[in-house]
Amino acid sequence: MNIESTLIRYFREVYRLRSIRQASSTLNVAPSAVSRQILRLEHMVGMPLFERLPRGVAPTEAAEVLARFSRNFLLDVERVRGEIDSLRGLNRGHIRIMSTEGLIAYLLNRSIAAFRRKYPGVTYELAMAGTGAVARCLSEGTADIGLVFQAEPDEQLSFAAQIRDPLCAVMAPGHPLAEAEMLELPEILRHAVGIPEKSFGIRRLIDAAVSAEKLRLSPMLVSNSIEALKGFARYGGGVTFLPSLPIRRELDRRVLVSIPIAEKTFQRTSHDICVLADRRLPLAVEKFVEQVRIEANQPPED
Template sequence: MHASVLKYFIEVASCGSVRKASERLFVAASAVNRQIHKLEDELGVELFDRLPTGLRLNPAGERLLKHAQETLHQFQVMRTELDALKGERTGHVKVAAMDSFFEELLPSAVEEFLQIFPAVTYTITSIQPMEVAQLVMTGQADVGLAFVGRVPGGVKVMSRAKLPIGIVLPPGHPLANRASLSLKDCAPYPFLRSSSHPVISAALSPDFAAFWDDMEPAATCNSTPLLKRLIMGGKGISCFSKIAFIEELKRGELLWRPFELPALNELQVGILVPTQRVLPHVTQNFVGRMARRLMQLEATAAAL
């Protein structure tokens, strides 16, 4: 319990906001706020200066932050030493994921996991969506994150969320006032393509696959951060799920519009694991935590 309170405090101090900390912790903002007030009451001193722009540590808060970081570090070292005796907190996690997951979901998940399982090592590979299942099936990855439709034998979906692909565009774009978009709507405008290969199979949507293959892109680039900057700079529109654009969509820096294609609007992303082998305890724990984060991401995206 003490460790949880200190973790909440450290996150609020880092974010300068209870709301932002709650999103990173995947805990209700009211619960985080309640724990901060409880901590201040217990210590008999305020820990933050509450400013119009957010929360800022005061001298008492800075002193507690140093203590909290040292305490949690020692706590995790102790847990690792104890659990290493049981062989439950060491191991290697191999993840293959499409690039969108590298913007926020995967970094925050691994960051959290490192706090709890500091002895675990990782191999994390960015790969085209349609290639993820193959890496999981062949054992090159333990966990896959990608769009899921029909999955091959030897692979199963542990958790899934409705996060379909659509068009990402800047505010003020001629298509911005449309509630949904057809492929014909998009055709006249410069398009930024994330890969020369379609992000979904032609079997799922032949029309979309043909559109992808026939276009003359303004740029083809497999870096989501670079494509994000090009879209924000008005250099073109692109096709993505909301996964990589949550913060920009919240701030109104970018817009997302669904396609007028039922097959694309029902598209889900999921966590893929092998069926032919049992994953180690630590990897199963990682999958469970990723599943919770994916459900939270789905809820956040639906509200945008």
């Protein structure tokens, strides 16, 4: 059901890429054709939509209004498609998911497999991105669901679900701290630690706690990969900071140990399933969110 006009499609690409030339390449048409459509749309609107710059273009306030309209229009089309699919018993449907790395290998793979057994006609797009990119894709309407750890407040987004999962100290079973019942942050930082880079929600919490307690953070490893941090801990490199869901299999097999941290903000963290605020979700998306919540509470499988 593609009822988006050529005018709006060209506008969306120029708005997204901030460049007529790049938009023309993506659309596989001549730059002059894109320029004509934008000029035609500006004539219809009665206001300039883009400020022409030496390199690219910048959207005007009118373009921002039109971008919100076009996003909401396309989301309404998706909802209508979903409601029609629901009349067929969810024999069809499409779900676009953006997630931070930690939840893909365990939670999302299990959720998709379980959902597919119930509704084999539903298809999926699953992409990995940082917290900021997930929020941006939801706001632009290019994703239906975003999964992030400890999402930052954003008036454009709302929580379809929150899965509580405290941030803990993670290490190999033979580590000197592995038998502790609870750890204080200063005690952890006396050992070698591996932490995520600054774009991660986990790192944001660590930096805030270190600053509040006036501690010194000198990590042995900084990485943009959850898998790298898991390996750092598993093979004896030191301690890392992770919630439980990304390491459920490793915890079950006792190749990693997770120890609670006394810091209260670490104990209140959650994985947040985010959607665009005030959007009426297609039925397939609603039911998939329910499936994710179910899988989060299931025990690991071998």
